[in-house]
Amino acid sequence: MNAAPARFQGIVPWRRVDIRRRREIASLAELRALAMSGTMHAIMPYSDSSMPDIAALIKAIDRPLALVGMMGSGKSLVGRRLAQRLALPFIDSDAEIEKSAGITITEIFELAGEDRFRTLERNAISDAADAGPLVLSTGGGSICTPETATLLCERTIVIWLQAQPETLLSRIGSISSRPLLHTDDPLATLRDLAERRAADYGKAHITVTTDKLSAAAAVAAVLRALDSHLAVP
Numbered sequence: 001m002n003a004a005p006a007r008f009q010g011i012v013p014w015r016r017v018d019i020r021r022r023r024e025i026a027s028l029a030e031l032r033a034l035a036m037s038g039t040m041h042a043i044m045p046y047s048d049s050s051m052p053d054i055a056a057l058i059k060a061i062d063r064p065l066a067l068v069g070m071m072g073s074g075k076s077l078v079g080r081r082l083a084q085r086l087a088l089p090f091i092d093s094d095a096e097i098e099k100s101a102g103i104t105i106t107e108i109f110e111l112a113g114e115d116r117f118r119t120l121e122r123n124a125i126s127d128a129a130d131a132g133p134l135v136l137s138t139g140g141g142s143i144c145t146p147e148t149a150t151l152l153c154e155r156t157i158v159i160w161l162q163a164q165p166e167t168l169l170s171r172i173g174s175i176s177s178r179p180l181l182h183t184d185d186p187l188a189t190l191r192d193l194a195e196r197r198a199a200d201y202g203k204a205h206i207t208v209t210t211d212k213l214s215a216a217a218a219v220a221a222v223l224r225a226l227d228s229h230l231a232v233p
């Protein structure tokens with residue numbers, strides 16, 4: 001396989017897929033290399049002969065799959081694609097909170113404070129945890145609230161999408177919707193939060209490191225990890 005061009009190597013922000021570049025790409029080998037680097041994941045399905053038996057996996061899932069991890073770890077993007085692969089509903093706890101509050105997460109932090117937000121978050125996650133098999137993307141700090149951690153660990157399969165702070169920042173793009181990153185140095189804030197939260201994320205049943213993975217490859221890694229966790233025959 002050809003190596004991906006230098007400017008596409010390394011960490012690639014998942015959301016920035018260059019539409020013009022897509023049209024210029026000629027060879028299948030180049031397409032495949034770009035898909036693996038993360039840039040072209042939107043048009044190249046990930047295929048791998050070591051993939052688990054999806055039908056057997058679906059049968060073995062008896063509770064929600066909850067994705068946890070720092071802001072920018074890919075919980076929403078990977079979660080949505082994972083749900084598609086497993087033919088399960090997808091719920092994003094932040095989106096549920098915004099829908100029921102009628103205002104944005106940033107506004108909730110500004111108007112009511114973080115503690116109130118954590119209560120709304122716990123309630124949204126509790127509702128999802130009771131809803132049977134589905135994929136749940138949680139807010140980055142959810143598992144750091146003890147009651148929320150307990151309900152996640154007892155009622156869902158918790159999957160930690162782990163990544164380095166530099167990777168997280170490159171995937172976040174705009175910090176406007178992340179009130180905790182409205183600081184002078186968002187990278188330093190991410191480093192600090194990641195360090196303080198490591199023990200909470202460590203409660204997850206499954207850990208998948210996503211730094212060099214495209215979204216499609218991250219989904220595949222989660223499926224494989226889930227398959228071994230559930231010991232699907």
Ligand code: S3P
Pocket residue numbers: 069070071072075094105138139140141142177178179180
């Ligand atoms: C938060 C992460 C955000 C959102 C809120 C707080 C956190 O969600 O819940 O801004 O504490 O890390 P994402 O992880 O989806 O960005």
